[in-house]
Amino acid sequence: MPAVQETIDQVRQIDVDQYKYGFETTIEVEKAPKGLSEDIIRFISAKKNEPEWMLEWRLDAYRRWLTMEEPTWARVNYPKIDFNDLYYYAAPKGTTGPKSLDEVDPEILKVYEKLGIPLKEQEMLAGVQKSKIAVDAVFDSVSVVTTFKEELKKAGVIFMSISEAIREHPDLIKKYLGTVVPTTDNYYATLNSAVFTDGSFVFVPKGVRCPMELSTYFRINEKNTGQFERTLIIAEDNAYVSYLEGCTAPQRDENQLHAAVVELIALDDAEIKYSTVQNWYPGDKDGKGGIYNFVTKRGDCRGKNSKISWTQVETGSAITWKYPSCILRGDGSRGEFYSIAVSNGHQQIDSGTKMIHLGKNTSSRIVSKGIAAGVSENTYRGQVSAHRKAENARNFTQCDSLLIGDKCGAHTVPYIEAKNSTAQFEHEATTSKISEDQLFYCLQRGIPTEAAIALIVNGFVKEVIQELPMEFAVEAQKLIGISLEGSVG
Amino acid sequence: MNMQQAIKMTAAETALVDAYTAQIGDLPGDGAVLSVRDTLVHELKTAGLPTRRVESWHYTDLRTLLRAVPAADPSAFAERVEALVSGATVFSVRNGHADFKGNAPEGVTIRSYTDSLLDGSAAAGLAVLGTDDAIGRINGGLVRGGLELSIADGTELEDPLEIQLVQSLGQAHTRFPVSFGANTKATVIERHLSTNAAESLISSVSDITVGEGADITWIILQQQGAADTHLGQIRFDLAADAKLHLFIINAGGKLVRQEIHGKTSGEGADFKLRGINLLGGESHTDVTFTLGHNVPHTTSTEVIRNVVFDRAKGVFQGKILVAKDAQKTDAKMACNTLLLSDDADLSAKPELEIFADDVQCGHGATVADIDHTQLFYLMARGIPENKARAMLVNAFVAEIVEELDDEPLVEALESVISTWLDKHA
Numbered sequence: 001m002p003a004v005q006e007t008i009d010q011v012r013q014i015d016v017d018q019y020k021y022g023f024e025t026t027i028e029v030e031k032a033p034k035g036l037s038e039d040i041i042r043f044i045s046a047k048k049n050e051p052e053w054m055l056e057w058r059l060d061a062y063r064r065w066l067t068m069e070e071p072t073w074a075r076v077n078y079p080k081i082d083f084n085d086l087y088y089y090a091a092p093k094g095t096t097g098p099k100s101l102d103e104v105d106p107e108i109l110k111v112y113e114k115l116g117i118p119l120k121e122q123e124m125l126a127g128v129q130k131s132k133i134a135v136d137a138v139f140d141s142v143s144v145v146t147t148f149k150e151e152l153k154k155a156g157v158i159f160m161s162i163s164e165a166i167r168e169h170p171d172l173i174k175k176y177l178g179t180v181v182p183t184t185d186n187y188y189a190t191l192n193s194a195v196f197t198d199g200s201f202v203f204v205p206k207g208v209r210c211p212m213e214l215s216t217y218f219r220i221n222e223k224n225t226g227q228f229e230r231t232l233i234i235a236e237d238n239a240y241v242s243y244l245e246g247c248t249a250p251q252r253d254e255n256q257l258h259a260a261v262v263e264l265i266a267l268d269d270a271e272i273k274y275s276t277v278q279n280w281y282p283g284d285k286d287g288k289g290g291i292y293n294f295v296t297k298r299g300d301c302r303g304k305n306s307k308i309s310w311t312q313v314e315t316g317s318a319i320t321w322k323y324p325s326c327i328l329r330g331d332g333s334r335g336e337f338y339s340i341a342v343s344n345g346h347q348q349i350d351s352g353t354k355m356i357h358l359g360k361n362t363s364s365r366i367v368s369k370g371i372a373a374g375v376s377e378n379t380y381r382g383q384v385s386a387h388r389k390a391e392n393a394r395n396f397t398q399c400d401s402l403l404i405g406d407k408c409g410a411h412t413v414p415y416i417e418a419k420n421s422t423a424q425f426e427h428e429a430t431t432s433k434i435s436e437d438q439l440f441y442c443l444q445r446g447i448p449t450e451a452a453i454a455l456i457v458n459g460f461v462k463e464v465i466q467e468l469p470m471e472f473a474v475e476a477q478k479l480i481g482i483s484l485e486g487s488v489g
Numbered sequence: 490m491n492m493q494q495a496i497k498m499t500a501a502e503t504a505l506v507d508a509y510t511a512q513i514g515d516l517p518g519d520g521a522v523l524s525v526r527d528t529l530v531h532e533l534k535t536a537g538l539p540t541r542r543v544e545s546w547h548y549t550d551l552r553t554l555l556r557a558v559p560a561a562d563p564s565a566f567a568e569r570v571e572a573l574v575s576g577a578t579v580f581s582v583r584n585g586h587a588d589f590k591g592n593a594p595e596g597v598t599i600r601s602y603t604d605s606l607l608d609g610s611a612a613a614g615l616a617v618l619g620t621d622d623a624i625g626r627i628n629g630g631l632v633r634g635g636l637e638l639s640i641a642d643g644t645e646l647e648d649p650l651e652i653q654l655v656q657s658l659g660q661a662h663t664r665f666p667v668s669f670g671a672n673t674k675a676t677v678i679e680r681h682l683s684t685n686a687a688e689s690l691i692s693s694v695s696d697i698t699v700g701e702g703a704d705i706t707w708i709i710l711q712q713q714g715a716a717d718t719h720l721g722q723i724r725f726d727l728a729a730d731a732k733l734h735l736f737i738i739n740a741g742g743k744l745v746r747q748e749i750h751g752k753t754s755g756e757g758a759d760f761k762l763r764g765i766n767l768l769g770g771e772s773h774t775d776v777t778f779t780l781g782h783n784v785p786h787t788t789s790t791e792v793i794r795n796v797v798f799d800r801a802k803g804v805f806q807g808k809i810l811v812a813k814d815a816q817k818t819d820a821k822m823a824c825n826t827l828l829l830s831d832d833a834d835l836s837a838k839p840e841l842e843i844f845a846d847d848v849q850c851g852h853g854a855t856v857a858d859i860d861h862t863q864l865f866y867l868m869a870r871g872i873p874e875n876k877a878r879a880m881l882v883n884a885f886v887a888e889i890v891e892e893l894d895d896e897p898l899v900e901a902l903e904s905v906i907s908t909w910l911d912k913h914a
Contacts, residue, residue, distance in 0.1 A: 073544065388831060403846035406813060415547075416837040418856040421828045427839070427854035 008373075008404055015285075015344045015374070019316075022251025022281055025111050025221055029140070032089035034224070038062060041194055044089050044141075048163045048197075051170060061183040061193035068187045074350040075379045075411060076319050078255070078292065086257060088195045090140040090222040104145050111219060112137055134159055136216040140225055141197035148212065155211050157241075158203040162230050165201035172203055176234055180263035180300040180327070188259040188321075189296040196230035196261065204239035204270075213242050218258075220249035220280070220291070226257035233263070235270035237303065244275035247316070251281055253289045255318060260295045268303030268330065273311070276324075280316035285374075287346030290318025297324035298354075301333030301362075309336035310353065318347060323381065325354035328362035328390075335364040343376035343408070352382035352413075357393035357423070368399040372408035383415040386423035393423040496537045504558035506534050508660065509630055517633060519609035529617065529630040538623055545621045548804040548836045549775040554744050555718065559659050559688050567657040567684050573710065574897045576648040577678065580636055583654075585661030585691075587634050596644030596673075602635035602664050614666055614696055618750055624722045628662050628692040635663040635693075642670035642700065649676040649708075649898065656713070658687035664694045671700040671728075676895065677707050681721070683714035683741075692720040699731040701755065706734045706893070710905065712741040715770055722748040727787075729755025736893065737776070738902065740767045740909045745774040752780065753787035762791040763889045767906065768801035768833070769913040775804035782811045782818040782848075789819075794886045795826040797833040798913050807852070808840040815845050822852040827859060827885055883910060 012018075032043045041062055045055040070081075092105055134148035136159065143161030152159045158169065166173050183193040200216040220227045235241050249256065258280060264272050274297075283290025293316075299308035310324040326335025337353035355364035364384065372378035378401060386393035401410035414427055442452035498506070509516075509530045518526060538555060539546035567583040580599065581588045593599045605611035615632075617625035636652065652665060669675065683689055691713075699705050713719050719742045727733055739745055751760060760780060768774050780789055795803045805824045826835045839852040859881050867877035883906065890902050 401841075401843070403843065406816075406844070406846050408846075409842065409844045411843065412839075412841040412852070414837075414839060414854070416835075416839075416854050416856060418826070418828050418835045419831075419833075421831050421833065421858045423828065423856060424858075425854070425856040427837075427852070 012373075019251060019281060021248035021279065023114065024250040025107055027105060027107050027221065028093040029090050029222055030093050031087050031222070031225070034087055035084045036086070036088060036195065040088055044195060044197060047089060047091070048166070050166055053174070054166055057178070057183070058194050061190050062195075064184055065187070065190040065194055068190060070187050074321050074381070075377060076321060076348040076350050078319055081257065081292070083191070085224070087222065087225040088228070089197055090225045091142040092139060092144065108139055108144055111139070111221070112217070133213045133215050136161060136200045136214075138198050138216060138218045138229065140220060140222050140227065143198045143200075152211070156205045156208050157210050158201065159214055160201055162196075162199045162201045162232060165232075169201070169203070172234070173201075173232070176263070176265055177232055178263075180265060180298045181261050181296050186296060188294040189261050192228050192230060192259050192261040192296070196228040199230040199232075199260070201231070202233040202241060202243060204235045204241045206236040207238045209239065210241040213244065215243065216245045218245065218247040220256055220258065223252065224254065224256070226259065229258070229260040231260070231262040233272055233274070234265045235267065235272050237268040237270060239267075239270045241271075242273040242275070244277070246277045246279065248279050249281040249291055251284070251289065255290055255292055257292045257294070258317075260297075262295070262297040262324075264299035264308055266299065266301050266303060266306035266308050266333075269305045270303060271307040271309075272299065273309045274299070274324070275311040276313070278312065278314045278316050278320070282316050282345060282347050283318040285345050287318070290347075291316065293317035293320045293322060295322040297322065298327065299325065299335065300327045301330050301335060303333070304330040304359075305332040306330050307334040307336075309338070311338045312340070312351075314339065314341040314349060314351060320347075320349040320351050322351045323353055325356065326364060327356045327358065328364060329358045331359040332361045333359055334362065337364075337366045337368070339368045340371075341369070341378060342371045343373065343378045345374045345376060347374075347376040349377070350379040350381055352380045354383040355385070355395055357384075357386040357390040357395070360389070360391045362390060363394040365395070366397040366399070370399070370401040370410055371404065372401065372410045373404040375407045377409045377411070379411040379413060381413045383417070384425055384427070385415075385417035386420045386425070388419050390420050391422045393420060395425045397427045496535070498534070498537065499552060501555040501558050502533065502537055502552075505627060505631070506530060508558065508560070512631075516631070517603045517606040519607060519612075521609045521612040522606050522615065525612055525615045526630050529615070529626045533626050533630065536620075539621055543621050545777060545806065546623070547838070548806070549746055549773065551623060551746070554773060558690050567655040570653060570655060570682060572651050572653075573678055573680060573901045574649060577651040578648065579651045579653050581653045581655065582635065582663055584656055584659065585633055585663055587636050594646055594648070594650075596641040596646070597650070598639045598641070600637040602637050602666070603633065605637055605666075606632070611664075611666075614664075618724070624692055624720045624746065624748055625694065627720060628664065628694045628722070631660070631662040631692070632664050632694075633662060635665050638665070638667040640667075640669045640673045640675055643672050644670065645674040646676070649678050651678040651680060654679070654681045654691065654693060655684060656682070656689045656691055656717070657684045658689050660689065661691045662693070663691070665696065667695065667697045669697065669699045669703045669705050672702040673700065674704045675706070676898070677705070679707065679709045681709075681711045681713055681719060683717055686714055686716060688716040689714070690718040690720075693722070695723040697724070698726045699728060699733050701728045702730045703728075704732045706736065706895075708898070709735070709737045709747070710902070711737075711739045711745065711747065712905070713745075714741065715743055715772070717742050718744040720746050722750070725751040727751070727753045727755065727758035727760060730757040731755065732759045734761040735763070737762070737764045738767070738905065739765070739774050739776070740905060742774065743772050745772065747774075747776045749776070749778040752783050753789075754783060756784055756786040758784075758787045760789040762789070762793075763892060764791075764793040765886045765889065765906065766793070766795045766803055766805075767886070767909045767913070768795065768803045769798040771800050773802045775806070777804075777806040779808045779810065780820070782809065782815045782820060784812075785814060785816045785818070787815065787818055789821070791822040792889055793824040794889060795824070795835060796882055796886060797826065797828050797835050798830050800830070800832045802834040804836050806838045806840070808842065809850060809852075811843045811845050811848050811850060813844040816847045818845060818848040818850065820848070820850045824854045825885075826856045827882060828856055829858065829882070879910060883907060
């Protein structure tokens, strides 16, 4: 069945030539010299006032990276990246780290204003926003400001840029950094470990429910720079945190690189909810320019009954290479992945998840919806595996794709690996098998089948997306509303 | 660094290349065939057998798994076995040598594949399907014989044709190009057996074209010995309104790779794949399937049922490709597995690659143990647990055998399945 008109219109609204965040801001910047070498890494480390051990950590990663090869298994094509033709550090002049809001360059504040990101605490309190959201704003290579830090501190929550955390909480960093995504993990993660510049650090101590949504907003502004974000979130026993990230970049003819590493750690009974609205510049309608988004995101459900949930709305980037994963190590832990990936123009998306069941009684759920239009390629690639000892592992996977037009492609590449007879895996690509009970409940109340299915499938995603503070939330919600009609497996 | 540098060959790779070198003056073929063989063996020598880094071999690292290759023994002898169903015309290939005893039914022309190699008409067909086509490469390099069948337009065969491959030991590499003319109707049974416990390696490629409006049932029954390596491949091409019902049962072998590569070339073509993999012991069985829906209005359904016992490893890779203009394609693929041992393994990769926007494609994959509510239901009725389990496992696979519209055949296959299950369950 072909796509319905309503869906076509909605996808058209976020087509590549409709990119709204493509403006550029002229700000005096301080850059590291172009290229990548041990000296550049020393430069970055020095800029960040890092302790010696951190520098060594970076250099180790760099030396290993030199021996690695770029992966080619993903279904994406792009010309070879010259890693020596990039700036690895660019910061607005005079900024070495987050300050109070008054000290931030008004030009930068204007950028965030334009993007619709609330940085002023008073404004938010004055009722501009319904709920309070703490924001860490990362501009090129540095975090310019982190809001609500004090209030969060009172609750015991540490929310700051990772550069600050390395200086202020070295013990926590040493204990957790690189334990989920080791420096040796993959080409881009290793590169990131060598040159990462900023990102957020969240630590929610035992028994604390983080009192507000945390969020980081990434903006690439400078030309020819790569952004290497590093985020680390730790939820101790019984803690809860909901975090979301957003990203945009100016419209430029050349490609820019964003290689991030995100690590989540959930201890006993903890829950981390991580949402992404990825709206990097996708390139123009001829496929010129755009961000290469090569991201390694992984959550470790280390404690028993812990839970990690990833939600992503992917509409930007020329190339997306991203597989937010869950390692279900703790007994009874749960992983979730909800994704909506829309590709337009010449965009190429190869994204999905990994659910690695290691502990007993672990469960996971994957709901992925890919929509391809224009001449784009949209691939879902996911792995679900149950190890020998993962008794009673459960997985439910559903991935739907929808094509608009006959020049694009939609692909599904699931890897299902079971090594335990009590594992129960279901991979579904049809819409008829989502929870019969829920469907029955809706039907009973007079909701037609298709509406009921859309309601159920999208319910999970909606719940998170409705809380998004960004302008984009409106579009995101429209996307969620997209009819499942005409979708193929 | 010189990437062209030859790899360090494993024992199996060396054995395959040596087998070629040893027979080089003896392998049938004209100049064209020999030059194709040379190229294929050279590729094998330089690239080696595929590893898990080759995506289509992700779960079957042939380079590691294929330990050694038994030498061919020309004096080896294998006996013809009874036909699977009575009345079938049997074409027997024993230790790689085709035997023409038995009269071909009317409308069926039969020729020795060795002759086609000798006169060069087989040369074009020896080309590999892609760089990852290791089976095509091994087989193309070493193939000595097989049969070429051609079924004349309009022929309707009442009784099945059985191509029987019996191996006692050593190596055999065979090929079966079969062309079904327009509006033909036939059932072909391709049966792989071994007569003893000795180790053997066989590679076999069936290359079939199904003419317009033909209605063909092709059954592959693989029952090789517990020490055997089976590298099987079936290629097919469906013309307009052609129907192919491919039914595969794997119930033997130590290392088995069964590839199915097909395409629809005419509108209205319909393909049906039903697979049963009965896996036990220390075996490794990989069923890899690709289907190109290349033209509009073609349909396919695939159902694979795996039952995995002991320390067996099962793999199913299925890939449906819908070409750019193949609108109104309807393709459905399901892979269901009963994983009955904690030491067993099952990996499934049901892929879709879709380039047309008005299609219906779906796939489903499940892995689970026996449903405990069903078990409870049976036990509540006084059926002992082991029997109840056996019943449920049997029902899980027998269900798709019954789809075959041929009673003696269904009975024969059911007995193969229950014999296997009795031995393993």
